[in-house]
Amino acid sequence: MIVEVKNVLKRYDELTALDHFSIDVAEGEIYGLLGPNGSGKTTAIHCMLSLLKYEKGEILLFGEPIGPTKYDLKRRIGVVPQEVSLMYELTVQENIDFFCGLYVTDKTRRQKLVENAMEFVAIQEFRKFYPNKLSGGLKRRLNIACGIAHQPELIFFDEPTVAVDPQSRNNILEGIRRLNEEGATIIYTSHYMEEVEQLCNRISIMDKGRVLITGSKEELKESVGLKDKLIVSQIDIAQDALTEIQDMVEVSSVFYEGEELTVNIDKNRAIGEVINYLDHQGMYYGKLSIKQPTLNDVFLEITGKELRQRV
DSSP states (O other): OOEEEEEEEEEETTEEEEEEEEEEEOTTOEEEEEOOTTSSHHHHHHHHTTSSOOSEEEEEETTEEOOTTOHHHHTTEEEEOSSOOOOTTSOHHHHHHHHHHTTOOOHHHHHHHHHHHHHHTTOGGGTTOOGGGSOHHHHHHHHHHHHHTTOOSEEEEESTTTTOOHHHHHHHHHHHHHHHHTTOEEEEEESOHHHHHHHOSEEEEEETTEEEEEEOHHHHHHHTTOOOEEEEESOOOOHHHHHHHHTSTTEEEEEEETTEEEEEESSTHHHHHHHHHHHHTTOOOOOEEEEOOOHHHHHHHHHSSOTTSOO
């Protein structure tokens, strides 16, 4: 395992920020930490980077205990923090060179790495700009370039798309995929479930400093018994018809409210059976749609809270 975190306990006075927090991340994974604001994601990263002390537990990176003076380990790690962290008196190129220089002392090699990083985030044409002249999305891309220029093996992305426009968000997500394809192991935190679903091989859902559940997105949905839903809008349906649909072998439940019929499906072939039944009965309806369960549905099922809600 590239990352092993075992039963980490971190307190701030009476507040327990991490409550026996445990994860493991394999080489080559994009591993998602998903949870609402305040759930402990950033605290967990800071502990893994040895930026915060913790009361109990163990953290190993590349099989070794991490510590403030483990510089050989830290050279293998990149960090893209939640808050944009730049030198505003330096240009774009000078910023990347500065952060890369913390790990790479050879100027010739560093020059090539800086060029590669600017090209990677498509910011070359702004190389002489100062950060205060950049848009929010460009600052985020510069932030990423500063964190990955030294070509780390393990990269932490802490909510890198907060407050950016959709185009910049797509560019950032695509860049993360390419980094992974080129061999980097990624730990990605977010409270945007759509991003985590798109990117991550495995996901841990956090709340109140604890890992509630871990697995692939398919495993998470299956573990709480969530199924696809057939939604039929603008339909007037009698109770006896609802009962007949409910009695179909591969239908788990039926809800009808406000001229909208929702059928929870155990197996996808039941979708055709329900539609054929409605057509055979001569029922008129509006739009048909299939809704697949999301990670937000998983979180709601486990905690009773919306994922985007601050807790």
